[in-house]
Amino acid sequence: MQVRFGIMADSHIEFMHDGPSRVRAFLEACKEEKCDFCVDLGDFCPPGEMGAAAKEEIRTLLRTFPIPFYTVLGNHDMDENRKSDVRAFLGFEKQPYSFDLGGVHFVFPDTCFYREGAKEMAYDHGNYRSTHGAISVLPSRELARLRTDLAAAKHPAVLFTHHSLIESRTGIRNPHSLRNAIKDAPCGVLLCACGHEHVDRLSEKDGTYYLCINSMSYYWAGEKYDHTTYGEAIEREHPLLRMVFPYRDPLFAIVEITDGAITVRGRASEIVGMGPSEMAFTKKGLSDPITAAITDRVLPIGR
Numbered sequence: 131m132q133v134r135f136g137i138m139a140d141s142h143i144e145f146m147h148d149g150p151s152r153v154r155a156f157l158e159a160c161k162e163e164k165c166d167f168c169v170d171l172g173d174f175c176p177p178g179e180m181g182a183a184a185k186e187e188i189r190t191l192l193r194t195f196p197i198p199f200y201t202v203l204g205n206h207d208m209d210e211n212r213k214s215d216v217r218a219f220l221g222f223e224k225q226p227y228s229f230d231l232g233g234v235h236f237v238f239p240d241t242c243f244y245r246e247g248a249k250e251m252a253y254d255h256g257n258y259r260s261t262h263g264a265i266s267v268l269p270s271r272e273l274a275r276l277r278t279d280l281a282a283a284k285h286p287a288v289l290f291t292h293h294s295l296i297e298s299r300t301g302i303r304n305p306h307s308l309r310n311a312i313k314d315a316p317c318g319v320l321l322c323a324c325g326h327e328h329v330d331r332l333s334e335k336d337g338t339y340y341l342c343i344n345s346m347s348y349y350w351a352g353e354k355y356d357h358t359t360y361g362e363a364i365e366r367e368h369p370l371l372r373m374v375f376p377y378r379d380p381l382f383a384i385v386e387i388t389d390g391a392i393t394v395r396g397r398a399s400e401i402v403g404m405g406p407s408e409m410a411f412t413k414k415g416l417s418d419p420i421t422a423a424i425t426d427r428v429l430p431i432g433r
């Protein structure tokens with residue numbers, strides 16, 4: 131195996147005052163590192179009025195970017211849209227469900243579904259907020275699709291999703307069904323990479339690594355922690371900045387997979403202004419530390 135890719139998550143372009151420059155830094159690094167492709171893990175750049183100029187800038191950047199760029203849908207991408215709107219806006223209608231490169235099988239399962247009783251519903255115009263606690267599920271149809279895909283794979287797989295595929299505060303609600311699909315995959319699954327949680331975390335289960343990629347931009351603090359970081363002029367235009375712990379520099383990682391290891395080279399920065407400790411920040415069920423970093427890691431394969 132020999133493949134290298136750039137990975138970013140949760141840039142939330144419309145919240146940020148400097149979204150395009152963050153994405154630009156990521157794309158530049160992917161070019162410098164001669165990545166085979168780039169991937170974004172959602173909550174990225176949906177159509178809508180908020181941050182419209184920044185989003186247009188991103189679309190222009192992506193149209194002319196010379197390295198293949200893939201994305202998965204995040205929950206906030208569908209706050210004001212249907213999935214098809216988001217894919218069309220970014221020009222990703224024809225993105226494959228999976229592909230092979232450098233001896234690795236890459237797959238993009240869609241976790242943007244929730245259960246309402248027995249019904250499995252696709253995220254659509256913020257509907258997922260209606261059922262308390264029903265954050266995300268990998269529905270039976272998606273699970274079957276993944277099983278079929280993995281059964282036919284000729285190489286070990288890497289899965290990219292927005293929500294965590296292993297137990298976590300806001301991961302999918304049916305991780306056991308997913309793990310059975312992974313166990314049955316003839317060539318195995320090396321790595322499941324997710325976004326959504328805006329934290330930097332690694333877990334491992336049955337020989338598969340589960341890596342949560344920190345947000346490119348910030349940790350969400352919430353209205354209770356409303357505070358100023360950038361001053362009135364910027365925050366008038368970008369009011370949600372008052373509710374976050376922003377990261378000074380864009381976070382992303384360059385990942386290389388070889389026969390011996392998965393090597394993650396992340397970026398480290400710092401929180402701008404008041405951070406979680408100064409604000410005595412707490413969140414129910416949160417066990418991960420809030421850090422402006424994606425940790426460098428070497429994850430051995432085939433031990």
Ligand SMILES: [Fe+2]
Pocket residue numbers: 140142173204206326327328345
């Ligand atoms: Fe997010």
Ligand SMILES: [Fe+2]
Pocket residue numbers: 173204205206292325326327
């Ligand atoms: Fe999210």
